[in-house]
Every structure is written in C-alpha cells, then in structure tokens.
Amino acid sequence: MENRKKVAFYTLGCKLNFSETSTIARNLQDEGFDRVDFEEVADMYVINTCSVTENADKQFKQVVRKAMKLNDKAFVAAVGCYAQLKPEELASVDGVDLVLGATEKFKLADYINDLSKNDFGEVHSCEIAEADFYVGSYSIGDRTRAFLKVQDGCDYKCTYCTIPLARGISRSDELENVLKNASEISKQNIKEIVLTGVNIGDYGKGEFGNKKHEHTFLELVQELDKVEGIERLRISSIEPNLLKNETIEFVSKSRTFVPHFHIPLQSGSNDILKLMKRRYQREVYTERVNKIREVMPHACIGVDVIVGFPGETDEHFLETYHFLNDMDISYLHVFTYSERDNTEAAAMEGVVPGNVRAKRSKMMRGLSVKKRRAFYESQLGTNRTVLFESENKEGYIHGFTENYVKVKTPWNPELVNTLHEINLTKIDEDGSVRMDFISALV
Template identity: 60%
Template sequence: MKKVAFYTLGCKLNFSETSTLARLMEQQGFERVEFNQRPDVFIINTCSVTDNADKKCRKIVREAQKINPDGYVAILGCYAQLKPQEISEIPGVDAVLGASEKFRLHELMPTFTKVPSGQPAQVFNSPIEHAIDYHASYSLNDRTRTFLKVQDGCDYPCAYCTIPLARGKSRSDTVANVVQMAREIADRNVKEIVLTGVNIGDFGLIDGQRQATFLDLVRALDEVEGIDRFRISSIEPNLLTDEIIEFVAQSKRFVPHFHIPLQSGSNQVLGLMRRRYKRELYADRVAKIKSLMPDACIGVDVIVGHPGETNDAFLDTYTFLNELPISYLHVFTYSERPNTAAVDIKLVVPGSVRAERSKMLHILSDKKRRAFYESQVGRAATVLFEEDIADGQMQGFTENYVRVVATYDPLLINELKPVQLTGLTPMG
C-alpha cells in the first residue's frame, strides 16, 4: 500500500476539496499519512490569491524533497491552473493538474511516473473555459468543524483577482445534494458545518441557469437534524439580502456570524476595483445585522495598496472601518497578478506604503476584536470545543465566534457546552 500526504494552501474551499480528494485516493488503495511521515506521494493543493502563495508552494516542494527525495510530487489548485508551465519547471515536481483535471487525480495516479531529474513535469491542464463541471466536496476529520462546499467559480471580474481565471464560471450544487451531504456529515457526529465556496451568495447557478438562491439553501439546511450549527464563511455585501439576514436572526441552526468582504472603504477605489457596491450599501448591511442581532460577529476583508489608492482614499477606508461596529479584519496587501485589470492602473502604491497601511489596519483589527470580546464579558454562551491543546488549555468558539479558552478536559472535545464569559486572556 502506497502512502500519500496532502498539503493545503489557501482557503476553506481548498480544505474541503483536499479532504474529498484524500478520500478518493484511499478508495484507490492509498494510505493517507502526515506530510513528515515519508510518503510515496505528495499532493500539494495550491492557492494563488497573492504572490506569497506562489512562493509558499515552492517552499513546500523543497520540503517534500527533503523528506523523501524519491517521492512523487503532484501540484493542483489555483496556482496549477494559472501557471502550469512555470510549476512544471520547479525541481522535484512530477505532475501539474489544472482545474478540470484535479478531481481526476485518483484516476490518473496509476499512469504517473517519476520525472527524471532536470526534466519538466507532466502537465494536465485544460483552458479554464473547460471547467464547467461541479464537484461536491466536504472536509472530514481535519478539525472539529466541517467545511462544506456549495458553490464554485465566480462571474465577478474584480480588477485585482485571478479567481475567475483559476476556477472558471460560477456554478453550484443542487439544494437537495447539499442537504444530503449535510445529513451524511451529521451521521459522522459533526456538530458544526461551515458553508464555503468562491462566491456563495451566487449559489443556485446550474449549467448557467439559476435554479435556486442562497436563501433557498439556508432555509433547507436549517431543517437538517443532527447539525447544531451552520456558519456562513463569506458572502458579498450586494448578495447579502435583508431576507437572508432576517432568516439567520430567527433560524434554529445558523449562527450570528457574518464575514463580509469590503476591500476598500473608498468609493473611488471600489470603482477601480470593479466591485459591485458602494460603501453606503456595506454600512447598511452592517446596520441591518446589528439591529436584529446586536451580539453578531462581523468580519471584514480589506485590501491595502490597490493601484489608485491615494493616501486620502486609505484614510477614508480607515475612518470608515473605525466607525463601523465590526469585530475583526482580514487584511490583504495588494500584489500584482498577471492578466488582471489592476496592473494597468497607473497610480502604483510603493511597497513600503502598502506595508505601513497593512500595519495600521492590523492594529485596528486588534482593537476591534478586543472591543468586541469586552462587550461579551458577562454573557452566557455555548462553546464548541476543539482538539487544539496547548499548555494544558483547550479552546473553542461561541456561536458568535468568540474564542474561549478553558482548562483541558478530553470529555469536552467536539462537545457543545454552556459557559459564562468571565474575562479576557491573551488567547481569547
């Protein structure tokens, strides 16, 4: 029995797909092992949102060669779709699989052979227009929560983003199939499911035709027995409707936690980014959530240093975020990506300025998170405890995504327990 190890870079969607591919490989007779257990085959599922993600892929390949110089290395994921020839020339890589080919990994593996030193890897890569099939995926046994993929691809041509080039057009599973997978996951004693995709608010497109909406999906999932919590991973503000917010506010299983990409608090920069909303709509969405769910956690994606972001535009973003009742930020530093519209915008922000702006927003995020946590002290909550143990402490998250630390007790792992939030620690 050959041993296979997986390494995942990037988003929750990648984790759901890696887990599904691993199960398919196990069905082919492979034994899944940890990356450092000298596997015969290394599978690296890549991201390419930033230039740093590409560098990480190269580093993981080098580590794989150190662990087993004779090991077979296959690269798949977004980076593999965007730059297959570049990856094929990385020393140690034996195969590159694009978006249409990665779910054929278990079929193609028997035909793979180790590439002689100095020779380019085998490339299995079709034009992104061929990526029209939808492949259902969910993670299992990687962590307490399960990531359930409900949608793939994106029809939004944002100026900075390569995801449509890496994953293709927006497409979805059916409501019935997603509900069935949720039931399968419930049978595995999973308490929480995180819904994931590239643009999950666009759920419902099948063969280019809209057959359902995201609201239809959350209504159906709310009736699934055996799952205590559903969490929405990320949803565009223009697709987060009043009806979705109102449903979550009174639902049995959907938790009061929203992650809503903003990217910029300047309407001028939002226009350059080709986003589909203005900051006034974003503020309205936050106000709507807080009016119905005052203790809701709201996370925000922000990009700093996008071409055209003047100092005044950045200060607009900073002030806008500072005044919003949000809970934390995910800050991304803009990096140039080939074949995107942003690279043609003339006003380029110097790297040092990007770094300084990123630092400012990270500090703001820490302040926002602390203020949100302080607002929760004294409240009763329910925590799903995880298997992350450090220094005799374990942690978990409340419904509204407050990290809670408690003394380690093995009986608490994967259990929902009522707690009283008594005070802040460095961890939560």
C-alpha cells in the same frame, strides 16, 4: 494490505481548497491509498495550491522542498488555482512530477501510473472555459468542524482577482446533493458545518453555469436549517450585495445558523471600489452591517480589506480607515495588494510603493486588534455556547462561541467536540476569553 501506497496532502489557501483536498483524498483512498500526515514519509505528496497572494506562490516551492526532504523518490503532484494559472511554472519546479488544472484535479487517480518520478513535470491543464461542471466536496479535518462546498467559480470581474481565471464561471451544487452531503457530515459526530465556495451568495446558478436559477441562497440556508443532527451552520464569506435582508432575518431566527458574518469590503472609498470593479458602494455595506446589528446585536461581523491598491492615495486609505473605525464590526482580515498577472489592476497607474503598503497594512492590523478587543469586551458577562476543539495548546483547550469569541479553559480531553453553555468572564493576556461553565449541552 502491505502493498498499499501512502499519500500525504498539503493545502494552501482557503476553506474551499481544504474541502476539495478532502474529496481528492477520499477518492485516492478508494483507489487503494492510505492517507498519512504531510510530515510523514509517503509515496506521493499532493499539494493543493493557491494564487491569491504572492506569498502563496512562494510557499509552493517551500512545500515541495519539504516533501523532497522527507522522501526524494516520492511522486509530487500539484493541483489547484496556481496549477491552473501557471502550470508550466509549477512543472519546472525541481521535484514536481504532475500538474493538474481545474477540470483534472478530481481525476488525479487517472493520471497516476507507477509513481515513478518524471524527468520533467507533466502538465494536464484545460482552457478555463472548459471548467463548466460542478464537483461537490466537503472536508473533515478535526472532529469539530467541516467545510461544505456549495458553489464554485465566479462571474465577477474584480480587477485585482485571478479566481475567475483559475476556477471558471459561477456554478452551484444541486440543493439535493448539498443536503445529502450535510447529512453525511452530521452522521460523523461533527457539530459544525461551515458553508464555503468562491462566491456563495451567488448560489443557485445551474449545475453547468447557466443563468437559470434553480434555487436561491436563501432557499439553501432554509433547507439546511432542517437537516437533522447538525448543531451549527456557519456562513464563511458572502458579498455585501448578495447578502439580502431576508437571509439576515432568517439567520436571526434560525435553529442552527450562527450569528457570524464575514463580509468582504475591500475598500471604504467609493473611488477605489469603482477601480476594483466591485458591485456595490460603501453605503450598501453600511446598510448590511446596520441590518445585522438591528436583528442580532451580539453578532460577530468580520471584514476583508485590501490596502495599497493602485490609485489608493493617503486620503483614500484614511477614508477606509475611518469608515471601518466608525463602524460596529468585530475584526478585519487585512490583505496587502500584490500584482497578479493577467489582471487589469496590474497595468493600472498610481502604483503604491511597497513600504507604504506595509505601513497601511500595519495600521489596519492594529485597528483589527482594537476592534476584536472591543467586541470581546462587549460580550463579557453574557451567556454563550462554546464548541471545544481538539488541540492541547500549552495546557489549554480552546473553542469558539456561536458568535465567534475565542475562549479557553484548562485542558480536559473530555471536552473535545462537546458543546457547553458558558458565561464569558474576562479577557486573557493572549486575547482569548476565560469562562465559567453553566451546563453541558452535547
């Protein structure tokens, strides 16, 4: 046992990346590696990269430097979206030994020999058209929540996005396998599963990316709702054009699916949505939000929005700002547009200056604070169910209600990974909500 090598992982980016990191880690553990925290000295460091924003690219170099400080003789492997898009660029970073693209990342063990460092980063990267098969994944981080991958890739051609170039065509896991993974997760005393993918509303495309739909997203949620041992299921992010009324209605009556939707908008201007090549107009978004509010008035609705897209005038920005301000949504995820190589938007006219992008981002983030506060205030005095997490933050334990209100109470380790019925009492200075216990559930 003393000869077992130690491997540490660092994940940049989305929930999907976290689920895939966990799968790669389990594969390496089966090959005789022991997983350790990234802050520890390891024989190999694996960095799962992201390329959605410019900052994610820069972060990679910082993470490599951190690994090299911990052990300058360690073997460093890069996988993920950035590794597929710009493998040579990653391979040239000092300290990187191996770069694996979209089809190779799940075969990491096959590319490792004696873990001796290379003079130059070795690249194994496919043409993205070869990424036409599906690898199921799920992550188990803290004991309260798991990310379950149900879909990968995207057939959309949004003009700002590199994801189709990094992950290939849309393809889905077989329903039977998703249910098997969900059942495995439930047996590990995990109370909540978050469904994740690149475009999960597109679920149902065949295993090899063909257009024959075996199952729909609605059928997926209906079957997952029957899996025993799962207390909560949460939909991570779903396109407005793919979130059907039938799904919204099912969630409203579901045993396990919680009233929380995260729906990308990107812009409240139809002119900009057209430039982005989004597959809906803002009127569709309004219909989805109104439908959710009709059947689940207490639901949490999160929104993705991009500011500073080429051609976005002050008028377009204010159109988006007022559209969101007037809508009954709960919070925003604000992204400042950044140019990505090999995207249509990077060559568009009407480039928005950096300082204007920053100003618009600040305004939108301010709106998000206001929206979250209003949503939390609307929930005061109501009874909800909270799932407590495992971290002791300055003497408090935090958790989230089913409709994604963040609550806090003095630290008590016995509360970790337990569900309780509570009453929401007041909003604290840090923005989380204080609560009174009603009863313990699980």
